[in-house]
Amino acid sequence: xxxxxxxxxxxxxxxxxxxxxxxxxxxxxxxxxxxxxxxxxxxxxxxxxxxxxxxxxxxxxxxxxxxxxxxxxxxxxxxxxxxxxxxxxxxxxxxxxxxxxxxxxxxxxxxxxxxxxxxxxxxxxxxxxxxxxxxxxxxxxxxxxxxxxxxxxxxxxxxxxxxxxxxxxxxxxxxxxxxxxxxxxxxxxxxxxxxxxxxxxxxxxxxxxxxxxxxxxxxxxxxxxxxxxxxxxxxxxxxxxxxxxxxxxxxxxxxxxxxxxxxxxxxxxxxxxxxxxxxxxxxxxxxxxxxxxxxxxxxxxxxxxxxxxxxxxxxxxxxxxxxxxxxxxxxxxxxxxxxxxxxxxxxxxxxxxxxxxxxxxxxxxxxxxxxxxxxxxxxxxxxxxxxxxxxxxxxxxxxxxxxxxxxxxxxxxxxxxxxxxxxxxxxxxxxxxxxxxxxxxxxxxxxxxxxxxxxxxxx
Amino acid sequence: xxxxxxxxxxxxxxxxxxxxxxxxxxxxxxxxxxxxxxxxxxxxxxxxxxxxxxxxxxxxxxxxxxxxxxxxxxxxxxxxxxxxxxxxxxxxxxxxxxxxxxxxxxxxxxxxxxxxxxxxxxxxxxxxxxxxxxxxxxxxxxxxxxxxxxxxxxxxxxxxxxxxxxxxxxxxxxxxxxxxxxxxxxxxxxxxxxxxxxxxxxxxxxxxxxxxxxxxxxxxxxxxxxxxxxxxxxxxxxxxxxxxxxxxxxxxxxxxxxxxxxxxxxxxxxxxxxxxxxxxxxxxxxxxxxxxxxxxxxxxxxxxxxxxxxxxxxxxxxxxxxxxxxxxxxxxxxxxxxxxxxxxxxxxxxxxxxxxxxxxxxxxxxxxxxxxxxxxxxxxxxxxxxxxxxxxxxxxxxxxxxxxxxxxxxxxxxxxxxxxxxxxxxxxxxxxxxxxxxxxxxxxxxxxxxxxxxxxxxx
Numbered sequence: 009x010x011x012x013x014x015x016x017x018x019x020x021x022x023x024x025x026x027x028x029x030x031x032x033x034x035x036x037x038x039x040x041x042x043x044x045x046x047x048x049x050x051x052x053x054x055x056x057x058x059x060x061x062x063x064x065x066x067x068x069x070x071x072x073x074x075x076x077x078x079x080x081x082x083x084x085x086x087x088x089x090x091x092x093x094x095x096x097x098x099x100x101x102x103x104x105x106x107x108x109x110x111x112x113x114x115x116x117x118x119x120x121x122x123x124x125x126x127x128x129x130x131x132x133x134x135x136x137x138x139x140x141x142x143x144x145x146x147x148x149x150x151x152x153x154x155x156x157x158x159x160x161x162x163x164x165x166x167x168x169x170x171x172x173x174x175x176x177x178x179x180x181x182x183x184x185x186x187x188x189x190x191x192x193x194x195x196x197x198x199x200x201x202x203x204x205x206x207x208x209x210x211x212x213x214x215x216x217x218x219x220x221x222x223x224x225x226x227x228x229x230x231x232x233x234x235x236x237x238x239x240x241x242x243x244x245x246x247x248x249x250x251x252x253x254x255x256x257x258x259x260x261x262x263x264x265x266x267x268x269x270x271x272x273x274x275x276x277x278x279x280x281x282x283x284x285x286x287x288x289x290x291x292x293x294x295x296x297x298x299x300x301x302x303x304x305x306x307x308x309x310x311x312x313x314x315x316x317x318x319x320x321x322x323x324x325x326x327x328x329x330x331x332x333x334x335x336x337x338x339x340x341x342x343x344x345x346x347x348x349x350x351x352x353x354x355x356x357x358x359x360x361x362x363x364x365x366x367x368x369x370x371x372x373x374x375x376x377x378x379x380x381x382x383x384x385x386x387x388x389x390x391x392x393x394x395x396x397x398x399x400x401x402x403x404x405x406x407x408x409x410x411x412x413x414x415x416x417x418x419x420x421x422x423x424x425x426x427x428x429x430x431x432x433x434x435x436x437x438x439x440x441x442x443x444x445x446x447x448x449x450x451x452x453x454x455x456x457x458x459x460x461x462x463x464x465x466x467x
Numbered sequence: 468x469x470x471x472x473x474x475x476x477x478x479x480x481x482x483x484x485x486x487x488x489x490x491x492x493x494x495x496x497x498x499x500x501x502x503x504x505x506x507x508x509x510x511x512x513x514x515x516x517x518x519x520x521x522x523x524x525x526x527x528x529x530x531x532x533x534x535x536x537x538x539x540x541x542x543x544x545x546x547x548x549x550x551x552x553x554x555x556x557x558x559x560x561x562x563x564x565x566x567x568x569x570x571x572x573x574x575x576x577x578x579x580x581x582x583x584x585x586x587x588x589x590x591x592x593x594x595x596x597x598x599x600x601x602x603x604x605x606x607x608x609x610x611x612x613x614x615x616x617x618x619x620x621x622x623x624x625x626x627x628x629x630x631x632x633x634x635x636x637x638x639x640x641x642x643x644x645x646x647x648x649x650x651x652x653x654x655x656x657x658x659x660x661x662x663x664x665x666x667x668x669x670x671x672x673x674x675x676x677x678x679x680x681x682x683x684x685x686x687x688x689x690x691x692x693x694x695x696x697x698x699x700x701x702x703x704x705x706x707x708x709x710x711x712x713x714x715x716x717x718x719x720x721x722x723x724x725x726x727x728x729x730x731x732x733x734x735x736x737x738x739x740x741x742x743x744x745x746x747x748x749x750x751x752x753x754x755x756x757x758x759x760x761x762x763x764x765x766x767x768x769x770x771x772x773x774x775x776x777x778x779x780x781x782x783x784x785x786x787x788x789x790x791x792x793x794x795x796x797x798x799x800x801x802x803x804x805x806x807x808x809x810x811x812x813x814x815x816x817x818x819x820x821x822x823x824x825x826x827x828x829x830x831x832x833x834x835x836x837x838x839x840x841x842x843x844x845x846x847x848x849x850x851x852x853x854x855x856x857x858x859x860x861x862x863x864x865x866x867x868x869x870x871x872x873x874x875x876x877x878x879x880x881x882x883x884x885x886x887x888x889x890x891x892x893x894x895x896x897x898x899x900x901x902x903x904x905x906x907x908x909x910x911x912x913x914x915x916x917x918x919x920x921x922x923x924x925x926x
Contacts, residue, residue, distance in 0.1 A: 013479045014545035020472045086473035087553070087848050094546070098620065116575045118850045118885070160845040161557065180639075180890035187844055187893050385646055386619040389546050391577045426577070428887035431639035434646050 014097065016259035018090035024258070025077055028250040030281065030357060031243065032073035033289045036364065038243075038356040039331035039464075041067075042318060047462055050328045057229050058236050058327075062133040066244040075247065081129050084161055088117035088124065089251070093259035094423075098387040100407070107410035108265070109403060111423045112256045112283065113390070118184075121393060121425030122279050123154035123239050126248035130237040131158035131166075141165025141234045143227040145195065145220030148348040149174055149181030150393070150425060151239030156188035165234065169195040169223045173214035173343060181429050195220035202226050202324035217351050218337050222324025229326075240276025241321060241330075241355050249282020256420060257286045267298050267420035269406050273398035274302040274311060274369070275348055277355030283422040284367075291366060302358070302369040303402035305377070307345045307445045310335050310354045311362055311369035315456060317465045319353055329460060332359040335447075338458025342445040346374055346433035347394020352455065370402060373444040377401050378437035381427070393425035394433055473556065475718035477549035483713040484536055486706050489740065489816060491532035492748045495823065497702075497815040498790035498923075500526075501777060506921055509787045516688050517695045517786075521592040525703040534706065540588045543620055547576035547583065548710070552718035553882075557846040559866070566869035567724070568862055570882045571715045571742065572849070577643075580852060580884030581738050582613035582698050585707035589696040590617035590625075600624025600693045602686040604654065604679030607807040608633055608640030609852070609884060610698030615647035624693070628654040628682045632673035632802060640888050654679035661685050661783035676810050677796050681783025688785075699735025700780060700789075700814050708741020715879060716745045726757050726879035728865050732857035733761040733770060733828070734807055736814030742881040743826075750825060761817070761828040762861035764836070766804045766904045769794050769813045770821055770828035774915060776924045778812055788919060791818040794906075797917025801904040805833055805892035806853020811914065829861060832903040836860050837896035840886070852884035853892055 031037060040049035055064035066075065077085070096109040114122035134142050141164055146152025152168040159166035168190050175182060175194035182192050195215050196203035202222035206213065213219070221238070228236035239245060260266060270287050272280035280302055290296035302311055310333045319334040321327040334353040341350040354362075361367050374394070381397035383404070384390070392400060403421040410417050427434065436442040447455075459465055490496060499508035514523035525534065536544070555568040573581035593601050600623055605611025611627040618625035627649050634641060634653035641651050654674050655662035661681035665672060672678070680697070687695035698704060719725060729746050731739035739761055749755040761770055769792045778793040780786040793812040800809045813821075820826050833853070840856035842863070843849070851859060862880040869876050886893065895901040906914075918924055 014542070015479075017476050020474075083473070083556075084848065097542075118844070118848055120887075124848075157848050161848060179894075180887075183890040183894040183897075184850065186897055187841055187850060189845060382646055385577070386648065389543065389577055389583075389616050389620060391643065391646060428579075428639075431642040435638075435642040438642075438645055 012095065012263060015092045015094040016262055017092045018255055018258060020086050022258060023090050024251060024254040025082065026074040027077060027247050028254055028285050029069065029073055029075060029247050030285045030288060031070035033292050035292060036360065037070050038360040041328040041330050044325070044329055058225060060133045060137050060139065060235050063130060063244050066247055067242060078132060081132050084128050090255050091116060093256055096388055099384060102387045103404065103407050103411065105407040105411045106414060106416045107407040107419050108416065109407055109419045110260065111421050112252055113423045114252060115393065115423060115426035119150065119154035119157050120428060121150040121154065122249060122252060122282070123151045124157060125251050126239060126245045126278065127154035127158040129248050131155065131162045131164050134235055134237070135162045135164050139233055139235055141167060142237045143167045143224040143234050144237050144239065145169045145217060145224045147171045147174055147217045147350055149178050149429060150348065152190065152192070153181060153184050154239065155237065156185040156190035159190065160188040166190040167227060168192045169197065169220040171195055171215040171217060171220050177432065178429055195223050197223060200226045202326060206324065214343055216323055216340055218323030221322035222326050225322065225326050240278040240351065241353060243357060245278045246281035246355055246357050249278050250285040252279065252282040252422065253285040253287060256283065260420070265418050266296060268417040269299045269301060269419050271301045271303060271399050271402040271406065271419065271421040273349060273395050273422065273424060274304045274354065274358070275395065276351045277358040279422050279424045281355050281358050288361065288366060300367045301402055302362070302367055303398040304369060304371050305345060305349050305398065306371040306373045307447065308335065308341045308350050309371045310352065312371045313452060315459065316359060316363050317459050318462060319459055321353065330356045332356045333362065335452060336455030336458040339455030344443055344445055346436070346442065347397070347430060349395050349398065372398060372401050373446065375437065375442055375444050378434065378442060380404050391427045392423055393427045394430050396424040399423070471554065471722060474551045474553040475721055476551045477714060477717060479545050481717060482549050483710060484541065485533040486536060487709040487713055487744050488528065488532055488534060488706050489744045489747060490529035490702065492751050494751060495819065496529050497819040500787040500789050503784070503788055517684060519592045519596050519598065519694050522589060522703050525706055526701060537591060540591050543587050549714050550575060552715055555847055558843060561846045562863065562866050562870065564866040564870045565873060565875045566866040566878050567875065568866055568878045569719065570880050571711055572882045573711060574852065574882060574885035578609065578613035578616050579887060580609040580613065581708060581711060581741065582610045583616060584710050585698060585704045585737065586613035586617040588707050590614065590621045590623050593694055593696070594621040594623050598692055598694055600626060601696045602626045602683040602693050603696050603698065604628045604676060604683045606630045606633055606676045606809055608637050608888060609807065611649065611651065612640060612643050613698065614696065615644040615649035618649065619647040625649040626686060627651045628656065628679040630654055630674040630676060630679050636891065637888055654682050656682060659685045661785060665783065673802055675782055675799055677782030680781035681785050684781065684785050699737040699810065700812060702816060704737045705740035705814055705816050708737050709744040711738065711741040711881065712744040712746060715742065724877050725755060727876040728758045728760060728878050730760045730762060730858050730861040730865065730878065730880040732808060732854050732881065732883060733763045733813065734854065735810040736817040738881050738883045740814050740817050747820065747825060759826045760861055761821070761826055762857040763828060763830050764804060764808050764857065765830040765832045766906065767794065767800045767809050768830045769811060771830045772911060774918065775818060775822050776918050777921060778918055780812065789815045791815045792821065794911060795914030795917040798914030803902055803904055805895065805901065806856070806889060808854050808857065831857060831860050832905065834896065834901055834903050837893065837901060839863050849882070850886045851882055852886045853889050855883045858882070
């Protein structure tokens with residue numbers, strides 16, 4: 009029998025009652041979002057036509073370290089949280105590493121990922137404001153599913169623009185959103201100006217997250233009494249996702265552990281930002297010094313090969329501009345890329361921390377990522393989402409380095425979700441039909457050419 | 468904020484360390500399994516060529532009330548257990564019922580169902596015995612997935628005969644088993660005599676669970692150093708699944724609750740038998756008097772319309788005969804039936820209890836079941852497996868009766884698993900393409916005609 013527990017699941021009483029706002033402890037703040045027309049920092053008023061009022065407030069609030077989680081949000085959190093912190097005993101044994109590997113499992117809910125943590129408050133605030141519904145985009149489908157689940161609970165309309173290639177390749181994701189009553193439209197579509205423009209320029213496009221964002225933002229801003237909600241990148245989302253890190257830290261304290269390394273996958277940055285929040289705070293405040301490692305796909309390498317520049321959050325260039333590590337909103341990831349994390353940019357908070365040296369980043373090719381996913385599944389009985397498998401690969405490599413050095417490091421990684429809707433990708437991997445793609449410097453230059461030509465980017 | 472916790476998840480320390488054997492408290496034992504050739508009760512020696520030694524022992528052991536769960540089994544249980552007991556607050560509110568509804572959620576593991584609870588010990592005992600692998604059948608795919616996961620953990624070979632219509636309609640289930648390293652063959656196949664015979668008689672058949680069992684048993688008995696394992700019906704499986712009921716009872720005690728009604732879906736009976744075990748024991752021993760309700764599909768109504776007779780467990784008639792409620796091993800459920808529970812018979816333990824009046828049974832048509840599933844999903848954020856939705860429908864009807872009478876009953880039901888691999892069925896339901904099927908008396912007569920013509924059935 010194992011000596012320490014296999015996992016820690018906090019009781020509902022031990023669950024954090026507040027989100028933690030990492031910005032409040034940062035030595036330097038991320039650069040402000042800019043209005044594209046005036047190049048001035050956006051205000052709550054600027055955001056009001058697009059975002060719910062309270063979410064606009066949270067987006068711009070860098071002062072309050074702790075923000076109360078509303079009781080109705082806690083009620084729905086308690087339907088699937090606290091999420092377990094699991095010791096990967098069998099993975100350690102299989103690797104022969106002296107490292108102790110823990111992972112926070114955010115996949116035990118019907119949306120299948122951590123995305124529900126932000127979908128719930130976003131739907132709640134929209135309902136509170138008396139809106140009829142929300143609009144959003146989804147890529148692989150995790151965010152759209154999460155939002156559908158949350159909207160269904162609160163009785164709120166939900167219009168999802170789903171990246172066309174996912175819409176076609178993942179009908180089951182779409183069906184799932186339908187079960188929860190959402191309207192799902194493949195993007196680009198003819199229902200918005202942004203969609204029509206993109207289709208006119210590139211009729212054969214299989215869509216992109218940036219393009220779906222343009223359509224969802226336009227649909228919200230068109231005076232239908234709806235607002236736009238986004239599942240990653242934004243400061244408010246990183247705030248909501250702090251529940252992941254806060255629970256992880258309490259659970260590790262119960263075990264008398266503190267991570268030497270925290271590893272998370274990074275697409276738009278919501279999971280990573282949430283997982284690392286309290287640990288990064290310790291690091292910034294000089295209390296502890298954990299290494300923080302972001303893992304991204306080699307096919308969409310915004311941190312490792314992107315530029316730190318002002319850019320639009322969407323392909324259609326209808327959103328405010330944020331300073332972040334980006335490949336350019338015109339960057340189109342290769343269609344053979346199987347598992348999420350396809351966003352061209354990165355959370356401004358994480359971008360700033362990376363820029364200031366608080367965080368490392370590493371990029372892996374997808375066949376290596378799926379190899380790690382299958383290895384993990386066979387030892388830990390959990391089928392990970394391909395996104396999560398990036399973090400698994402990162403954690404395995406950390407553990408193998410410990411094997412070489414003999415160091416008994418404590419590794420914590422985020423298992424963001426499950427892979428039930430990614431079986432085609434798994435089958436492609438197992439049958440040897442999966443290929444890798446690393447953008448050439450030329451490919452990247454094309455993306456960078458789409459960056460806004462503004463004074464802030466010339467500095 | 469809710470006054471009582473939303474859910475109870477036991478700590479690993481509180482987890483039961485022993486399975487509970489319901490047979491040990493039954494006033495009358497189920498009739499013994501018979502050898503088809505001699506019509507004498509089977510012995511451990513008879514079962515040894517097919518089953519692992521320890522599992523054959525458990526199958527025939529009606530004396531020991533408690534059986535220690537081996538430590539390696541507990542270790543893997545702790546990777547996904549204890550499973551939460553959840554109060555369905557929002558479902559209660561939506562129904563406007565004074566009843567308090569609780570459900571035990573067994574779907575939070577990669578196999579997506581309670582089946583893993585028996586797959587783990589079955590794989591463990593096979594490994595302990597030094598076998599090279601196990602063979603089995605799977606219908607909807609839950610059991611095959613669970614067994615693949617367990618075998619992968621213990622490093623044991625796993626050959627799965629998958630009912631052909633599922634194999635074709637659910638490629639993702641098959642891919643999942645492949646991720647965990649199992650060999651999956653569509654059944655009936657040309658790899659066994661039973662399969663060849665069934666194909667010769669009925670070349671266009673889409674297969675059945677009973678037929679896949681015949682093939683798996685034959686493959687195990689053919690001297691390859693493998694043994695056959697089964698995910699339901701058997702006494703050993705009901706034993707392993709008692710962990711569901713034992714955990715439920717402890718969790719309810721922590722809340723100061725005891726169920727007035729326990730509702731479970733019933734196919735072969737493994738989940739139901741496990742869920743009700745400690746409550747049924749209280750009832751048999753006169754300590755408490757909960758109602759126990761089995762819910763089955765109207766398309767495969769073994770309890771509500773079957774005969775209590777000796778029958779083969781498989782279509783190919785290669786297994787021992789068990790006395791149970793059965794539609795006849797030749798009964799073929801309608802191909803339009805979407806969600807599991809397609810087995811022709813029912814656990815001999817449950818059959819005996821039903822026959823002796825300890826248990827009620829009700830049958831629902833599938834459109835009603837999916838209606839309940841979608842209603843539940845939208846209120847409780849969990850997408851249930853169609854199998855589980857039978858229990859949901861049963862629980863909702865109980866709760867609605869409480870609404871009429873004003874009784875504050877405590878209802879406990881088993882949520883056996885998640886519906887991630889049943890999206891086609893959900894889509895058919897949502898789009899109005901799902902139809903119902905209730906076998907005519909003539910259909911049933913055809914099935915009954917396949918019952919063995921032995922003295923025991925003529926009594």
